[in-house]
Amino acid sequence: GAGVSQSPRYKVAKRGQDVALRCDPISGHVSLFWYQQALGQGPEFLTYFQNEAQLDKSGLPSDRFFAERPEGSVSTLKIQRTQQEDSAVYLCASSLDLHTQYFGPGTRLTVL
Amino acid sequence: DAKTTQPTSMDCAEGRAANLPCNHSTISGNEYVYWYRQIHSQGPQYIIHGLKNNETNEMASLIITEDRKSSTLILPHATLRDTAVYYCIVRVVAGGSYIPTFGRGTSLIVHP
Numbered sequence: 001g002a003g004v005s006q007s008p009r010y011k012v013a014k015r016g017q018d019v020a021l022r023c024d025p026i027s028g029h030v031s032l033f034w035y036q037q038a039l040g041q042g043p044e045f046l047t048y049f050q051n052e053a054q055l056d057k058s059g060l061p062s063d064r065f066f067a068e069r070p071e072g073s074v075s076t077l078k079i080q081r082t083q084q085e086d087s088a089v090y091l092c093a094s095s096l097d098l099h100t101q102y103f104g105p106g107t108r109l110t111v112l
Numbered sequence: 113d114a115k116t117t118q119p120t121s122m123d124c125a126e127g128r129a130a131n132l133p134c135n136h137s138t139i140s141g142n143e144y145v146y147w148y149r150q151i152h153s154q155g156p157q158y159i160i161h162g163l164k165n166n167e168t169n170e171m172a173s174l175i176i177t178e179d180r181k182s183s184t185l186i187l188p189h190a191t192l193r194d195t196a197v198y199y200c201i202v203r204v205v206a207g208g209s210y211i212p213t214f215g216r217g218t219s220l221i222v223h224p
Contacts, residue, residue, distance in 0.1 A: 031209045042199060042214030043156060056211065091155050098205045099144065103155030
């Protein structure tokens with residue numbers, strides 16, 4: 001079946017612009033995760049949803065980062081007033097069981 | 113969460129077994145060992161996990177030492193497509209799921 005999809009795959013933003021990144025999880029997956037991956041580093045946790053409830057947002061680096069999953073399916077990660085240090089690949093993962101996460105291809109954000 | 117130590121890079125000949133080590137000397141009794149890999153420009157891919165016993169699936173085998181302070185991921189017949197960064201993660205399952213801490217992983221290069 002279809003895996004996790006993310007859009008756009010690439011996004012270029014000017015510093016100060018707002019961006020919205022979309023994640024379509026695998027159908028029926030209750031858990032959804034967002035990660036940020038800087039060049040040459042492993043993914044770092046941002047936030048976690050179980051259905052529509054955001055259970056953990058401890059990894060969000062600032063209040064410019066906001067995530068939502070209003071109907072417990074599609075999720076959007078929004079970054080306001082983007083800065084150069086926000087340039088990274090943003091990964092989304094969904095999970096049905098306790099152990100296995102399925103990752104999307106990521107959105108590469110470049111802030112100029 | 114227990115921290116992990118992995119070699120920065122390894123190489124392996126195609127068709128041979130690739131043995132990727134991971135040290136997790138401070139692992140707790142309720143922490144699982146997970147392995148993911150990330151092929152260039154893709155999202156991470158789940159490989160295998162275990163608690164105490166050795167595990168095997170269609171992708172790999174996981175050997176956990178009796179004291180659980182280290183583990184080895186074995187790819188029995190490495191192919192060029194196994195070239196990737198391999199992440200060893202130890203984490204407790206809490207709140208209905210777990211949130212992995214990836215670190216920098218081991219870059220495995222499989223050569224002809």
